[in-house]
Amino acid sequence: MxxxxxxxxxxxxxxxxxxxxxxxxxxxxxxxxxxxxxxxxxxxxxxxxxxxxxxxxxxxxxxxxxxxxxxxxxxxxxxxxxxxxxxxxxxxxxxxxxxxxxxxxxxxxxxxxxxxxxxxxxxxxxxxxxxxxxxxxxxxxxxxxxxxxxxxxxxxxxxxxxxxxxxxxxxxxxxxxxxxxxxxxxxxxxxxxxxxxxxxxxxxxxxxxxxxxxxxxxxxxxxxxxxxxxxxxxxxxxxxxxxxxxxxxxxxxxxxxxxxxxxxxxxxxxxxxxxxxxxxxxxxxxxxxxxxxxxxxxxxxxxSKLKVQLSVILYINTFLQNHPQFHVRQVCTNCILINSNKNNKTTRFHLHLPTLAFSVLLDFEYLPHFAGGSSQRKTPLGTPGSRCYSPSVVQTPPPIKEEESITTPPQQTDVEKNNGLRQEYDVTSTPPAAQSTHVQSVNTYNTPEPGQRRDLPTQLTYDSPVSRAPPAAAPGVFEWATIRLKVALMGQIESGAEGRGAPLTSIQMNFVRNMIHEALEDFRDTCHRDIINLQVEMVRQFYIQLNEIHGLIEKYSVNDSLIEEIERLREENKRLRANY
Missing domain, CATH: 2.130.10.10 (YVTN repeat-like/Quinoprotein amine dehydrogenase)
Known part of the structure; x- marks a missing residue:
């Protein structure tokens, strides 16, 4: 369903x-x-x-x-x-x-x-x-x-x-x-x-x-x-x-x-x-x-973000294999730039996850009509503007086109080559909600009685908002799907290269390189957070020890009032001895 x-x-x-x-x-x-x-x-x-x-x-x-x-x-x-x-x-x-x-x-x-x-x-x-x-x-x-x-x-x-x-x-x-x-x-x-x-x-x-x-x-x-x-x-x-x-x-x-x-x-x-x-x-x-x-x-x-992302990557791979007149110009974390050998114009395919739904809808047979689409700046709703895109700046593509109709995706035969990887993803990324039965329409209030209200059940799974651990401790469905997707894709790239006896293609090498860069960036952010937390904890422990030291000093230090009382009694003793 x-x-x-x-x-x-x-x-x-x-x-x-x-x-x-x-x-x-x-x-x-x-x-x-x-x-x-x-x-x-x-x-x-x-x-x-x-x-x-x-x-x-x-x-x-x-x-x-x-x-x-x-x-x-x-x-x-x-x-x-x-x-x-x-x-x-x-x-x-x-x-x-x-x-x-x-x-x-x-x-x-x-x-x-x-x-x-x-x-x-x-x-x-x-x-x-x-x-x-x-x-x-x-x-x-x-x-x-x-x-x-x-x-x-x-x-x-x-x-x-x-x-x-x-x-x-x-x-x-x-x-x-x-x-x-x-x-x-x-x-x-x-x-x-x-x-x-x-x-x-x-x-x-x-x-x-x-x-x-x-x-x-x-x-x-x-x-x-x-x-x-x-x-x-x-x-x-x-x-x-x-x-x-x-x-x-x-x-x-x-x-x-x-x-x-x-x-x-x-x-x-x-x-x-x-x-x-x-x-x-x-x-x-x-x-x-x-x-x-x-x-x-x-x-x-x-x-379904990962599913759409995978579809775009597979579509681009299929298109490049079938259309040698196009080649990859640049692969970034957020986009893939494709050049045409004929007129050297560039088409930008973005990998920013929410935008992929629009990229997937582009028919790759129709790609020459979109070539050079990045030469003009477009407004948020897709109308042309006057400023050009900078080749070094990754911009989100206009998701809505009022001038041109969106064509259908490639035929099934173009994607069958990567069917095994698609099945691997479908198994790992289908959310639990997609497997549940369809909820029937309800036209009346369903306000639970006091007897129905209960404390947290013990059978809540890890994706519960009250029992989910931090991502570092227990990755959710999305995180596990990301890991499985990257492993599967890298395995497909490696096996494909060995089977053909040919080196990795440009897009495959750049994709793997960017996955490594993303992992390093995540590692850097994690280390930065850990260092900050460590510094905060060190400062906290320092002030705890400082307060304890102050308490001990006050407890065992010389009592000024007692010294004054002793001096007063000593003077009184001298006066009494002198008089009597």
Missing amino acids: EDVTRLVSSGDCLKIWDSTSMTVLEQFNPHSATHPVAQVCWSSSNQYLVSASSIGDKLVVSSLKSSPVPVMELGEGKKQTRVSLNSTSQFLVSGGLDNTVNIWDLKTKRLHRSLKDHKEEVTCVSFNGGDSYIASGSTSGEIILHSITTNLSSKPFGHGPNVPIHDLRYSLVKRSLLGTVSDSGSVALWDANTQKELHLFEGTHKAPCSGLAFSPANDLLFITVGLDKKIVCYDTSSKMVFRNKQVESPLTAIDFTPDGAGLVVGSTQGRIYMYDLRNLSAPVKITTAHKTSVTCIRFQNST
């Missing part, structure tokens, strides 16, 4: 949708029915949801393995209304009405750390891409970055109390890029490394801006929505607005589809609008979802 890409929306309850047909798969409410659910997020395995209500009654972790059942409740009475999980789903950050940001360890079910840097209500929280920082914003207009490694917070930055922060997101491609939207309608881009403003978009929204999202497939594109009924598209490179779309009702939530080709937005009328970015003139689907405003929309995490 094919994977079902699910979408969760929150409002008067939580609803899980089949994003293709927009039918309800599950509907439930783990919070008080008198107040809407404020925010919800997926675990990394897509097996759990974490939600918070607008009143801040509690944080609830719900299991989706069968019917939705709450398996953990945290922060009861702490007025936490915003939630975000880290990449391993072991740590949860929350913020809310009590002006604090709390970090929870879901493995131990305890509060790991409480940060009290904000002076007013915390309106948004998020982990960065590397899980090393937490960004939070508040109604005071302050943005604060907190380092997980050093336990230090940055100085508050922002645009002051007249620009209260409503939402913030990190870019999925450029990890140092932070975007914020405010109740004043302004949109800002920040460099998270320096906390400096990169650009401020003023006047794009005439009412409070309610949400933003960075494209997972294009580093140039991000989109905001607001209560002024507008969808606004931005180019992060030229820092300009290039498209506006007016809809029928005020908008409250936004998210991109996992492939970056579509967009879903929620409104104050409880409706969800689905758009194809190639044509924003009218929504593809309109669905009435909630009786209240749609407070949050989130797609589940993508589970």
Whole structure:
């Protein structure tokens, strides 16, 4: 059975949708029915949801393995209304009405750390891409970055109390890029490394801006929505607005589809609008979802990235073998550049995982028509611009083409040569969710009775958000699939070279070289984190020993008051002897 890409929306309850047909798969409410659910997020395995209500009654972790059942409740009475999980789903950050940001360890079910840097209500929280920082914003207009490694917070930055922060997101491609939207309608881009403003978009929204999202497939594109009924598209490179779309009702939530080709937005009328970015003139689907405003929309995490990446690599290999007039010019971590011997024009195939869905759709027989496609800069939605790409700079290709239709992939015969490797990947990377039976549509609330609510079951697997170990200790499905894929691909390259008695091809050698570079880069990052942790631990132990030494000195040092008393008695003794 094919994977079902699910979408969760929150409002008067939580609803899980089949994003293709927009039918309800599950509907439930783990919070008080008198107040809407404020925010919800997926675990990394897509097996759990974490939600918070607008009143801040509690944080609830719900299991989706069968019917939705709450398996953990945290922060009861702490007025936490915003939630975000880290990449391993072991740590949860929350913020809310009590002006604090709390970090929870879901493995131990305890509060790991409480940060009290904000002076007013915390309106948004998020982990960065590397899980090393937490960004939070508040109604005071302050943005604060907190380092997980050093336990230090940055100085508050922002645009002051007249620009209260409503939402913030990190870019999925450029990890140092932070975007914020405010109740004043302004949109800002920040460099998270320096906390400096990169650009401020003023006047794009005439009412409070309610949400933003960075494209997972294009580093140039991000989109905001607001209560002024507008969808606004931005180019992060030229820092300009290039498209506006007016809809029928005020908008409250936004998210991109996992492939970056579509967009879903929620409104104050409880409706969800689905758009194809190639044509924003009218929504593809309109669905009435909630009786209240749609407070949050989130797609589940993508589970087929490696499969798409492998398809691109195999397609390119097949194409190069069958078309000697093309050759590999350069292989980078993020892309493959292919030159044509005839006109020396270059086609760029990107290996950035979210963009591969678009690369796979290119028919390699049609490749000459795309040759030289990198000679012009293109806008985030695929329209030509005036600036040229630099050959040394890797840019994300435009995922959406309005001018040309996308052709079908190569025929099956072109891929049969690599069928064994495809089967190897299919065995190792199929997620557990893909093997489960299809969930039937539910049209009534499934709010569990108190008797159904239980503590964490002992049979939770390693991909549970409450039992997952850090990646270094127990790699998840994605990590194991990556290892198996690299081993299998290297084995195929080696066996193929031995069978033909020929050296490795250029693309194979460069691919292996880049895998080694990636491994070294990961090793360097791991060593850097370990060194920092070691330094922090050394400083901590130093201060522990220093405090103990001070205590011993105070305990065994000379008592000044006792010496003064002895001197006074000695003088008194001398006086008594002299007189009597």
